[in-house]
Amino acid sequence: MQETDPLIFKYADIMEEGSLNVRLEPAVAGYADLFDRPGMLKKLSLELDFSAGVDSILLTGRVSAELEMVCSRCAEPLTRSFDDSFDEVYPDTVEYIDTREVIRETTGLLAPIKVLCSESCKGRCLVCGINRNKQVCACKAEKPGAFGAFEGLKLETRKKPGKE
Ligand SMILES: [Zn+2]
Numbered sequence: 388m389q390e391t392d393p394l395i396f397k398y399a400d401i402m403e404e405g406s407l408n409v410r411l412e413p414a415v416a417g418y419a420d421l422f423d424r425p426g427m428l429k430k431l432s433l434e435l436d437f438s439a440g441v442d443s444i445l446l447t448g449r450v451s452a453e454l455e456m457v458c459s460r461c462a463e464p465l466t467r468s469f470d471d472s473f474d475e476v477y478p479d480t481v482e483y484i485d486t487r488e489v490i491r492e493t494t495g496l497l498a499p500i501k502v503l504c505s506e507s508c509k510g511r512c513l514v515c516g517i518n519r520n521k522q523v524c525a526c527k528a529e530k531p532g533a534f535g536a537f538e539g540l541k542l543e544t545r546k547k548p549g550k551e
């Protein structure tokens with residue numbers, strides 16, 4: 388067991404002290420594999436608060452990650468922080484408390500599937516592709532709805548692709 392890992396703690400030490408509060412900013416390289424893109428994780432912050440009970444130690448942890456993502460509507464890059472907390476109880480049968488796994492698990496679940504640069508993001512023009520938060524295009528006017536051009540189409544009259 389690598390006692391020197393900053394995420395591994397000696398059980399007896401915490402028991403003796405009664406509590407331990409740790410604040411860490413580990414190197415992001417060790418966590419980059421948890422994300423879709425290697426460069427997505429910009430910063431990781433950990434808060435580990437241990438408190439000793441009679442025959443167990445409770446860990447309340449908090450993981451915050453600064454992630455570089457792209458807006459799901461307009462595809463502009465954005466950096467935002469996400470965090471989550473967890474609780475773990477360690478029985479007094481262990482010699483070391485290894486927090487690496489729970490931290491990796493929690494970190495890996497931080498990235499949301501979708502993110503918006505703003506709730507009111509207008510997205511991109513479906514015709515010319517410009518970012519509608521920044522520019523106004525000419526095609527906008529002739530677009531009552533994205534599928535306006537198809538409104539007259541009667542689907543039921545379509546011929547089935549069949550044999551002759
Ligand atoms: Zn956007």
Ligand SMILES: [Zn+2]
Nearest residue numbers: 512515524526
């Ligand atoms: Zn346009």
